[in-house]
Amino acid sequence: MKEIVVPGDKVDGKVESYVFKEGNSVYSMVLGVMDDREGYGRIVPLNGKYFPQVEDYVVGVVTDVKRGGYVLDINSPYDAFLASRRRYNNGEVIFAKVGDVSEVRNVSLTMDKQLYDGELMEIMAVKIPRVIGKKNSMVMLIKEKTKTDIYVGRNGRIWLKGGDIDKAKRAILKIEKEAHTDGLTDRITEFLK
Amino acid sequence: MGGAKTDLELIKNGKRIDGRKFDELRPIKIEVGVLKRADGSCFLEWGKNKVLAAVYGPRECFPRHTQNSYKAKLTYRYNMAPFSVDDRKRPGPDRRSTEISKVSREALEKVVFLEYFPRTAINVFTEVLQADAGTRCVALTAASVALADAGIPMRDIIVACAAGKVEDEIVLDLCQEEDNFGSADLPIAISPRTGQIHLMQMDGILDEEEFKKAFDMATKGCLEVHEMQKKALKEKYEKIGEVYGNE
Amino acid sequence: METSEIVWEIKRDSIRKMIESGKRSDGRALDEYRKIEFLENYVPKAQGSCLVKLGDTQVLVGVKMDIGEPYPDSPDRGNLSTSCELVPLASPDFSAGPPDEESIETARVVDRGIRESKMIDFEKLCIAEGEKVWTVMVDIHVLDHDGNLIDAASLASVKALLDAYLPKLEDDKLIYTEKGDKLPVKEKPVSSTFASINGKSILDPSYEEERVMDSKFTIVTTENGEICAIQKSGSGPYKREDVEQMIEMALKRGKEIRKQF
Numbered sequence: 255m256k257e258i259v260v261p262g263d264k265v266d267g268k269v270e271s272y273v274f275k276e277g278n279s280v281y282s283m284v285l286g287v288m289d290d291r292e293g294y295g296r297i298v299p300l301n302g303k304y305f306p307q308v309e310d311y312v313v314g315v316v317t318d319v320k321r322g323g324y325v326l327d328i329n330s331p332y333d334a335f336l337a338s339r340r341r342y343n344n345g346e347v348i349f350a351k352v353g354d355v356s357e358v359r360n361v362s363l364t365m366d367k368q369l370y371d372g373e374l375m376e377i378m379a380v381k382i383p384r385v386i387g388k389k390n391s392m393v394m395l396i397k398e399k400t401k402t403d404i405y406v407g408r409n410g411r412i413w414l415k416g417g418d419i420d421k422a423k424r425a426i427l428k429i430e431k432e433a434h435t436d437g438l439t440d441r442i443t444e445f446l447k
Numbered sequence: 448m449g450g451a452k453t454d455l456e457l458i459k460n461g462k463r464i465d466g467r468k469f470d471e472l473r474p475i476k477i478e479v480g481v482l483k484r485a486d487g488s489c490f491l492e493w494g495k496n497k498v499l500a501a502v503y504g505p506r507e508c509f510p511r512h513t514q515n516s517y518k519a520k521l522t523y524r525y526n527m528a529p530f531s532v533d534d535r536k537r538p539g540p541d542r543r544s545t546e547i548s549k550v551s552r553e554a555l556e557k558v559v560f561l562e563y564f565p566r567t568a569i570n571v572f573t574e575v576l577q578a579d580a581g582t583r584c585v586a587l588t589a590a591s592v593a594l595a596d597a598g599i600p601m602r603d604i605i606v607a608c609a610a611g612k613v614e615d616e617i618v619l620d621l622c623q624e625e626d627n628f629g630s631a632d633l634p635i636a637i638s639p640r641t642g643q644i645h646l647m648q649m650d651g652i653l654d655e656e657e658f659k660k661a662f663d664m665a666t667k668g669c670l671e672v673h674e675m676q677k678k679a680l681k682e683k684y685e686k687i688g689e690v691y692g693n694e
Numbered sequence: 695m696e697t698s699e700i701v702w703e704i705k706r707d708s709i710r711k712m713i714e715s716g717k718r719s720d721g722r723a724l725d726e727y728r729k730i731e732f733l734e735n736y737v738p739k740a741q742g743s744c745l746v747k748l749g750d751t752q753v754l755v756g757v758k759m760d761i762g763e764p765y766p767d768s769p770d771r772g773n774l775s776t777s778c779e780l781v782p783l784a785s786p787d788f789s790a791g792p793p794d795e796e797s798i799e800t801a802r803v804v805d806r807g808i809r810e811s812k813m814i815d816f817e818k819l820c821i822a823e824g825e826k827v828w829t830v831m832v833d834i835h836v837l838d839h840d841g842n843l844i845d846a847a848s849l850a851s852v853k854a855l856l857d858a859y860l861p862k863l864e865d866d867k868l869i870y871t872e873k874g875d876k877l878p879v880k881e882k883p884v885s886s887t888f889a890s891i892n893g894k895s896i897l898d899p900s901y902e903e904e905r906v907m908d909s910k911f912t913i914v915t916t917e918n919g920e921i922c923a924i925q926k927s928g929s930g931p932y933k934r935e936d937v938e939q940m941i942e943m944a945l946k947r948g949k950e951i952r953k954q955f
Contacts, residue, residue, distance in 0.1 A: 260472035261595055262640045274560075274602065276466040281640075283560060283600035285680055300684055302598025303485065303505055317700045327698045331505045331567040345700050358516050358565050374704055380598065413523075434684070479839035480839045483750040484785050484901075497737065499837060529833040530740040530756020533870045538779050538833070539792070557792060561939055571784035574835070577737045578752060 256434060257288040257402060259297060262346065269295040271442065275282045287434045298434065302444050304330045304379035304409040306361045310352045313374070313407030326363065328349070329376060334361040340368075347413060349405050369405060370414030375423055379410035381433040385426055392439065396425050399446035449687045458614045459468055462580040463626065469618045472608075477589075477679035487597025489679075494622055495579035497531075500589035502597040504569035509595040516682055519564035523552035527575040547583045551677040554587060554607075554636045554646035569599060580626035581609050584634050587646065592676050604676050605645055607636035608668035610661040612653060617660045619668045624640075630692050633661045640667075706906040713891045713903075713938065720749075720900065725943055727898045728886035730954055733851050740748060741869075742858025746850035749900065750840035752784075755832060757858045759877075761821065762829040763843035772819025772827040778803035778834035778847065785901075796843075803835060803925045804848045804885070808832070810922040811883035813855065818878040821863070828860060828917035830877070841900040844912050844925075848885035853955060854925035855879055884923060884951045886944035887912040890930055895940050898948065912936070917952060920943075 259265060272283050284295040305417060306328065308313070314326030314334060323337040326348060336350060346368060353364035377385070385391050386406055397404050401416030414422055417447040425442055432438055455572040457464050472496030485501035496646070508514040525547040529536050540548075552571070560567065571594065573586035584607035591604045611621045612631035621629060631651025637644055653661060712719060722728065728749030737743040742757035764771060778801035782788045793801075808814065819828040832855070834847045856879055862872035889899035889907035899907060908930025914923035921941065926932065 258684050260604060261601040272600070274604075276641075281602075283599055283602075285595045285684075287684070299598050303486070313697075315701050315704065322647075327530065331507055331564065345703055347704075352858055373708065376948055410631050445660050482752070483782070483840055484838055484843050485783060488783075495739065497934065499783065503782075503786055506786070521834075526790075528737075528754070528756060528779070528835045529777070529831070530737055530743065530835075531760050533739065535758040535760065535831055535833075538777060540790075570782070572781065574781055574783060574837070576756075576835070 256436070258286070258300075259288050260285050264389070265297070266295045269297060272297040274298060286307055298383075299380050300434065301378065302380055304328070304443075306330060306332060306334065306352045306355050306409070308352050310408040311406075312350060312352060312363070312409040313369070313405060313411035313413050314350060314409075316344050316346045316348060320343065320372075327433070328361070328377070328407075329411050330361075332359045332361050334363045336363040336366055338366050341365065342368065347372070364434050369413045372403070372413050373419060374410050375414065375426065376410055377412065377426060377430040379408065380408060381430045382408055382410060384433040384438065385412070385429050387439075392429065392442065395443065396422050396446065400425070454550050455624060455628065457628060458616055459489060459624060463618060463622075465614070465622055469616055470664055470667070472620050472671060473622065475672060475675055477592060477675055479592060479679050479683045485593070485597075487593045487595070487599070488598060489592035490587040493581065493585045493588075493621075495577060496583045496585045496619050497577040498573060498577070498582065498589050500571070500573045500586060500593040502569065502571050502590070502593045502599065502667055504597070504599070505564040505567035507590050508566060508568035511646050514566045517565050518561040519559075519567045520560060521556055521561060521569050521571070523548050523555065523571045523573075523590070525551060525583065526577075527574050527578060527582070531575045531578045539650075547586075550646055550648065551583065551587050551590070554605060555590070555594070557647065558601050558603055558605050559594065560602070563600060580621050580623045581634070583607070584636070586674060588689055592680060594689075595680055603638040603640045604673065604680075605636050605638050606669045606673040606676060607634060607646060608665050608672055609634035610665035610668065612651060612657060613663065617657055619664045620630060630644055631657070631659070631661070633665055635662070635665045635669065637666060637669050639670055652677065700772070700904060701916070705902065709902060709906050710891055713896060715895055716863055718896065719902065722895060723753055725897045725947065727947065727951065728900070730849065732849070732954070734853065741861060742854040744850045744853040744857065745837075746846050746853070748842060748849065748898070749833070749840060750838060751846045751901075752836075752838035753843060753846040753850050754811035754835045754837055755847065755854045756835070757854045757877075758831045759858075759860055760829050760831065761826055762894050764820070764824065764827040768816075769824040769895055770820045771816035771829065772814070773829040774809060774814060774816075775804065775829065776801045776808070776832040776834070778804070780836050780839070780843075782947070784836045788839070799925070800844055800847055802836065803844055803912055803923060804851050804912075805832070805883055806923040807848055807883040808851060809853070811881045811914070811916045813852070813865040813879055813881040815878040815880060823949055830855075839901060841874060841904045842887050842898050845885045845887045845898060848914070849951070850858070850882070852882060852884075856882070856955060863878070882952050882955050883914050885914045885923075886940075886947055888940050888943075890932065890936070893936070895943070897907070897943065913941055915945050915948040919945060
């Protein structure tokens with residue numbers, strides 16, 4: 255059974271993210287699961303909005319056209335700006351990388367690619383790492399078994415096209431629900447048969 | 448408050464009007480994540496009090512000109528439903544709710560890591576559905592849990608509890624009758640980890656000795672309730688883990 | 695979670711397309727209600743109360759009673775007033791402030807359903823003709839908005855009234871902590887709300903469906919099989935056949951729902 259931590263709980267000094275230091279001790283900042291596989295301790299938050307980090311890939315929707323670029327809704331309290339010479343319209347779906355996040359959280363995107371047709375779904379951003387899996391193993395498993403084209407955004411948005419889309423969506427919802435439990439990979443493999 | 452006269456026997460044979468010992472809390476039940484639309488929520492039953500707390504955020508801060516470039520704007524709204532009290536209350540904020548909202552927000556401002564979310568708003572709402580004294584403590588205790596449920600980073604889960612004076616005795620967690628006819632009420636909110644005080648108010652009369660006693664008692668009450676807050680949060684997720692088995 | 699208007703446009707197309715092929719995103723039939731749960735006497739201190747869960751929508755109604763003066767044109771009858779608060783915790787779209795047009799409309803439609811069905815026997819609420827009558831105050835408190843607030847509020851209000859007791863009246867003094875007589879009620883009005891999407895009427899719309907609909911239609915029916923209130927809400931127009939079809943469905947479904955009281 256994985257341990258659940260709450261804000262203010264003391265944790266091992268090795269834990270690095272979602273913690274704060276006070277005196278000589280380290281404490282959890284959030285409600286999360288203590289994941290200590292692979293030797294190092296890690297807190298995985300159980301809830302929370304998406305906060306853009308540099309190098310994240312996100313699925314955004316164009317909401318405004320500006321000079322030299324576009325404003326994208328990236329399912330976050332912060333909008334993102336995409337400087338691009340390509341022509342996009344409001345409502346179009348773009349897969350892009352977070353290039354920079356300023357101190358006041360102005361987010362710049364780069365390496366944009368438009369995603370045509372297809373369906374958009376949203377799940378909790380904190381569960382996305384489980385949907386991706388170690389070295390993309392989980393998302394590749396779903397793609398293989400359903401023959402659906404899938405782009406997973408770290409911001410909780412997933413774009414799907416073709417194949418057994420319904421099954422792919424249900425598998426993703428199942429991962430979202432059971433994300434912090436053990437034995438998930440086996441159950442998903444079973445589900446996709 | 449004010450020690451109005453009553454025929455009720457508030458203290459009899461070392462027991463209070465509802466049968467409790469002087470340092471005994473009313474029964475408490477905490478449920479986490481009870482609303483679909485809110486980002487985090489908590490339903491708290493404390494004695495006959497029923498309070499619902501919900502959190503939205505961090506989200507875009509409107510109007511834009513109220514945004515703070517360096518941190519999130521925290522708002523707290525304490526509201527009572529019209530049917531929550533004996534004499535129906537007209538809907539909408541009154542002076543009392545405004546004051547409670549202010550001190551409750553101030554209790555949370557140094558606990559939530561606001562600096563992590565510049566330009567956003569974190570909105571806390573508490574609705575008193577049934578009132579039976581101590582509602583501001585119940586609401587803040589529930590709000591704290593709702594903030595944790597929403598995944599908002601904090602230094603601690605703060606907790607609130609009150610102690611007071613009834614017929615020359617210092618007692619913990621006043622009920623309605625004790626609040627109406629007692630002579631002092633001291634609600635506090637603390638960070639259990641550090642012991643620091645984030646909310647304190649008092650009305651009535653207490654001498655220094657009595658104040659210390661009441662403060663100690665309220666602090667003990669807070670720590671007891673805090674264990675229940677943690678338990679409720681952990682239990683919600685531990686249950687899901689049980690259902691889906693272990694490796 | 696809040697979603698920008700443009701992202702809603704994307705959802706709107708896929709939801710509307712589904713409805714056209716007779717399907718709803720939660721798997722329901724077009725004329726199917728979500729699961730209804732009644733949590734009776736939720737606020738024991740009130741004279742009557744009920745929390746209704748209609749799918750994920752949660753509405754709490756409290757009934758309070760007080761003694762007041764009758765209206766000049768009805769000196770021998772008690773009074774009813776209904777109000778509704780869409781408190782901000784129920785939805786990211788609600789904000790604090792004086793009641794907006796949606797909360798006022800909700801309160802007034804629920805009120806009409808109760809009043810026109812003659813559910814409360816107002817004459818029995820007269821204490822002293824021309825001087826003192828009972829006033830029944832119904833307060834709707836929306837806690838979680840997942841669509842169809844009117845039906846949820848109506849269900850909770852009716853159930854709260856069905857279970858309500860007048861407070862004890864002793865020598866001109868109201869003793870709230872003691873129960874007096876049961877509130878005199880007859881009739882059980884049931885409200886049925888339909889959303890119109892691409893010409894199709896779907897019963898009991900969820901929040902998503904309300905967001906993308908053309909307009910809404912509420913019909914309140916009585917145990918006697920009569921219609922006692924109607925409200926078209928929103929700008930999309932209706933054809934006559936559609937209205938008649940909805941009335942038929944409302945009478946049929948209303949009968950089933952009434953059994954749950």
